[in-house]
Amino acid sequence: MLAIDVQALRRVYKGHGKQKEVVGLDGISLQIGAGEIHGLLGPNGAGKTTLVKVLSTILLPSAGQVSILGHDVVQQPKKVRA
Amino acid sequence: MRHLFAVGWMLGVEDFKSFWNWRSWTFGWLLRIVTSGLSLVLVGKLLGSAASLHYLLIGNIIISGCIGALFAVMATTWNRLDGTYPLLVIAPANLIPAVIGRSIVWMLQGIATSVAVLLIYSLIFGLKFSALQLALALLSIVLANLSTYGFAFFLGALVARLPSMRSVVFNSTGSLLAAFCGAAVPISFWPEALGWLIKLLPSTHALIAMRSAMAELEVTRIAIELGYEGLIALLWAGLGAAIMTYMVNAGRADGSIQFE
Numbered sequence: 657m658l659a660i661d662v663q664a665l666r667r668v669y670k671g672h673g674k675q676k677e678v679v680g681l682d683g684i685s686l687q688i689g690a691g692e693i694h695g696l697l698g699p700n701g702a703g704k705t706t707l708v709k710v711l712s713t714i715l716l717p718s719a720g721q722v723s724i725l726g727h728d729v730v731q732q733p734k735k736v737r738a
Numbered sequence: 739m740r741h742l743f744a745v746g747w748m749l750g751v752e753d754f755k756s757f758w759n760w761r762s763w764t765f766g767w768l769l770r771i772v773t774s775g776l777s778l779v780l781v782g783k784l785l786g787s788a789a790s791l792h793y794l795l796i797g798n799i800i801i802s803g804c805i806g807a808l809f810a811v812m813a814t815t816w817n818r819l820d821g822t823y824p825l826l827v828i829a830p831a832n833l834i835p836a837v838i839g840r841s842i843v844w845m846l847q848g849i850a851t852s853v854a855v856l857l858i859y860s861l862i863f864g865l866k867f868s869a870l871q872l873a874l875a876l877l878s879i880v881l882a883n884l885s886t887y888g889f890a891f892f893l894g895a896l897v898a899r900l901p902s903m904r905s906v907v908f909n910s911t912g913s914l915l916a917a918f919c920g921a922a923v924p925i926s927f928w929p930e931a932l933g934w935l936i937k938l939l940p941s942t943h944a945l946i947a948m949r950s951a952m953a954e955l956e957v958t959r960i961a962i963e964l965g966y967e968g969l970i971a972l973l974w975a976g977l978g979a980a981i982m983t984y985m986v987n988a989g990r991a992d993g994s995i996q997f998e
């Protein structure tokens with residue numbers, strides 16, 4: 657089973673003032689198996705923190721599917737945290 | 739879940755120890771609360787009747803503790819300031835037991851304050867209790883502080899995202915309870931339209947119970963009032979828990995939960 661499975665994840669934030677919305681992540685997909693070690697690189701504002709927040713269940717995706725050890729972060733946040 | 743409560747409790751004890759030491763608690767807190775209470779009570783004495791003096795004494799015993807328990811308004815929001823909030827949301831256990839574990843130490847402060855004020859007033863004014871009266875008075879004190887804690891937990895949940903409101907709410911709620919719950923003036927002083935609201939506030943029922951315990955000692959009536967006081971505690975704590983849960987969900991949706 658995959659440790660992390662991200663399919664077409666998108667997250668938009670409400671913008672401030674004139675800016676209507678800010679796209680934090682625009683359709684990212686990745687699969688990470690159990691026990692693998694990876695780095696997450698990108699310039700400021702690339703969406704690294706946004707991704708980690710979605711994976712850790714403190715941020716809901718706007719679109720796409722995310723599961724941790726087979727548990728969906730939207731449907732089963734308690735199982736993801738356990 | 740039990741584990742997170744225990745960790746919260748340990749943190750709460752540390753909060754308390756960094757807030758007060760025994761000297762500042764005794765002289766900065768207890769002495770201040772006793773002297774401000776005494777000044778009100780002495781007005782009662784000047785006004786003459788022994789009955790009004792006794793009325794104010796009982797009111798002060800309860801309200802002094804409630805002000806102590808209201809520190810929990812601030813304690814329930816500290817996880818927002820010190821960066822532990824996102825970690826508590828992510829934790830496998832529920833956020834709520836951790837918050838209660840950390841803030842309930844202030845309910846104990848309230849109980850200790852009421853008991854100390856009761857002892858001090860007994861010495862100064864010669865309040866006399868039978869064993870049953872003392873037991874019922876202590877039970878009233880415990881339940882008044884329990885429901886004030888529940889109310890503080892509710893208020894803390896409500897103002898969690900408005901840091902500037904915390905001290906305003908903390909400072910004004912004590913006066914609100916003192917004014918409306920029958921501590922300084924009888925409930926009947928207020929317009930009848932406010933009656934239902936007053937009966938929902940913490941300490942109103944406990945005050946009725948304690949006054950009865952000290953006077954006519956109607957045990958059935960006292961039991962009913964104390965039962966109500968317990969329900970008020972559950973009501974406010976339940977509302978607070980619902981608001982806290984709502985805010986976690988709202989924060990996940992709007993992206994406002996931040997790793998510090």
Ligand SMILES: Nc1ncnc2c1ncn2[C@@H]1O[C@H](COP(=O)(O)OP(=O)(O)O)[C@@H](O)[C@H]1O
Pocket residue numbers: 669670671678679680681698699700701702703704705706707992993994
């Ligand atoms: N709470 C937020 N509200 C509005 N926009 C945000 C919020 N968090 C991040 N963003 C925006 O989303 C984009 C990705 O940010 P972030 O995930 O923090 O990137 P990184 O961590 O890679 O620097 C940026 O354009 C950032 O301005």
Ligand SMILES: [Mg+2]
Pocket residue numbers: 704705706
């Ligand atoms: Mg970042």
